Structure formats: C-alpha cells, structure tokens
Amino acid sequence: xxxxxxxxxxxxxxxxxxxxxxxxxxxxxxxxxxxxxxxxxxxxxxxxxxxxxxxxxxxxxxxxxxxxxxxxxxxxxxxxxxxxxxxxxxxxxxxxxxxxxxxxxxxxxxxxxxxxxxxxxxxxxxxxxxxxxxxxxxxxxxxxxxxxxxxxxxxxxxxxxxxxxxxxxxxxxxxxxxxxxxxxxxxxxxxxxxxxxxxxxxxxxxxxxxxxxxxxxxxxxxxxxxxxxxxxxxxxxxxxxxxxxxxxxxxxxxxxxxxxxxxxxxxxxxxxxxxxxxxxxxxxxxxxxxxxxxxxxxxxxxxxxxxxxxxxxxxxxxxxxxxxxxxxxxxxxxxxxxxxxxxxxxxxxxxxx
Numbered sequence: 001x002x003x004x005x006x007x008x009x010x011x012x013x014x015x016x017x018x019x020x021x022x023x024x025x026x027x028x029x030x031x032x033x034x035x036x037x038x039x040x041x042x043x044x045x046x047x048x049x050x051x052x053x054x055x056x057x058x059x060x061x062x063x064x065x066x067x068x069x070x071x072x073x074x075x076x077x078x079x080x081x082x083x084x085x086x087x088x089x090x091x092x093x094x095x096x097x098x099x100x101x102x103x104x105x106x107x108x109x110x111x112x113x114x115x116x117x118x119x120x121x122x123x124x125x126x127x128x129x130x131x132x133x134x135x136x137x138x139x140x141x142x143x144x145x146x147x148x149x150x151x152x153x154x155x156x157x158x159x160x161x162x163x164x165x166x167x168x169x170x171x172x173x174x175x176x177x178x179x180x181x182x183x184x185x186x187x188x189x190x191x192x193x194x195x196x197x198x199x200x201x202x203x204x205x206x207x208x209x210x211x212x213x214x215x216x217x218x219x220x221x222x223x224x225x226x227x228x229x230x231x232x233x234x235x236x237x238x239x240x241x242x243x244x245x246x247x248x249x250x251x252x253x254x255x256x257x258x259x260x261x262x263x264x265x266x267x268x269x270x271x272x273x274x275x276x277x278x279x280x281x282x283x284x285x286x287x288x289x290x291x292x293x294x295x296x297x298x299x300x301x302x303x304x305x306x307x308x309x310x311x312x313x314x315x316x317x318x319x320x321x322x323x324x325x326x327x328x329x330x331x332x333x334x335x336x337x338x339x340x341x342x343x344x345x346x347x348x349x350x351x352x353x
Contacts, residue, residue: 126146
C-alpha cells in the first residue's frame, strides 16, 4: 500500500541544517511486504491525578495524560485529475484544551484543511472545525464535535518554571502511530525558531525527547504531567529525529489560545524592522515603509539599546520586548546612530499576517 503524502514545513536554522515541521503532520500506511508490522493496543484504564507535586514516572505521566491527546486527520483539496491527485490526507497530533471541545495543535497541521477529524484514545472519531489559527506562533485551535464524556483536558503548566535538565515527555502520533510516548530532558531554553510566516517564535523549548513527523501539535509534558509546550519542529539532516526538537512554550500557547477561542484570531505588536542576523547587537538591517519604525525615523544601521528603560543587547531581546506589548501600546525606544544616542517615542502597530 503506498504511503499518503506527508505534510511538512521546511525551515532552516543553519546553512547546513534543515528544520522539518515537527514533527510535521503526516499520513502513514501499512508497510509493504517484508516490513515491520506494528500492532496498536488501546489502553483500557487510567489512574486518578495525584495531588502531590513530586516528580512522576514516565508511565504515571502517560497514564494521566494519554486520554487528552488526540490524532488529527486533515483532508486538503488538491488539483483534480489528470493534473493532480485530488484530495489528500495528512495527520498530526493535538490535545484537549478545555471541556468545551477546544483542541490545540499546530497551524501547519490544519493549514488548508477542507475537513478535519479527531481520533480519541478509545478509537472514536469525531469531526472538527477550525476555531482560529496564528501563523506567527504556528498555533491553532480547533473545536471537536464530541460528547463531554470524551473530553479530558490537560493541565497547562508554566513554561517559565522549566530549567535545563528537567525531565519531559512527548505524546503524539509519529508516522500515524497514535499514543506514542517518548521521554528526554529540556536540552535548552529560550531558543528562537521560525514561524510559517517567517516571524520569530521566541523562548521555544529544546528537547532531546524523540519528535518525528506526526508529533506536530502534540504536548510536551513536565514531570508533574502538565503541558509545558506544543511540539512543532525538529532540526535534522536526515528528516528524522536526531535528538533536537523544539516546542512552543506553554505560556505562549495559553495567551494565543485564549485569543483564538475568544475572537478567532491573535494579534501581535509590530515595530517594522528586520535585525542584522550577523550582528551581536540589535542592529537594524532594514526598516519597512509605513511602519512605526519608519514614522519614528529609524534607519538601517541604527542599534537599538533599550525599550522602556530595559537594556536591549540582541535582536532576540528586541523581539521579546516588542512581543510583550499589544498593538497600540506606546513605547520609548533608545538607539545609537554613528556613536550618538537618540530616544524616540512611538506607537506599535498590528503585525501583518
């Protein structure tokens, strides 16, 4: 049986390395003759959530969380034969956000979907619709048409509490193998990864827990079984897991999901500059026309040194400072031009899609 096409997002971190979408969404079929046969076994029971905050074993975390993790199958419309293959199916992961049926996943998992179905731990499948998406953070919320008895929301933790070396586990459907659990540690914090629309996702969590195609949108959980990230990307030369995966931090997820559920969209503050990636400072490479930066007189070569009195030492610092504001907020920005210090006040705009 031929494999269905994988839905991936090609991103780059370094010239010699490629970031594949996260697991990107994937469809996986039975292996051909001679291949390994994988048998799916449904877990029939789970344990109650413990009141203790002591670290849990991987088994304990899995048994408390697996019923809140889902497999998402997306149908997209392609060109009609003979010029194309017609509709195509792809798969990814997600998790139950609340008891109203909202499910969090990656934007690139549901991008272009004409229909969506959600498969729960017990094999039951229900249709879902897109509640809202945000390309700037690669997050999406879909709403499933399922009875309340099927909805087991996961607890969202505080990603700011994570430390390098903390144990974490990932649950999802790599290659369509639902309810797969992998474990590892937090390898690094505050990584910057690229969103589908080219903007930066700050403070991402790097982990060596195995993440492969199809894990996209699934949860990364801490030692208390709380969601601390949404698995989104891998860095890989081979296209498979090489121990370098990235998750969108839960604090970003909480903020964006709240907006998507409330209004169907998320808004971000916008300055209107690009930063010189070769510089160790926040040196401006270019200024977009008709933006707050252009209106304030900022120019290429200027080095931003502070925002609202807080020191800016790098491009990532500047991005975080702008992201901490809302469109319409007024900020005081300090910059250096040819050895002279300047201060300007400007009103942030809304980031374009």
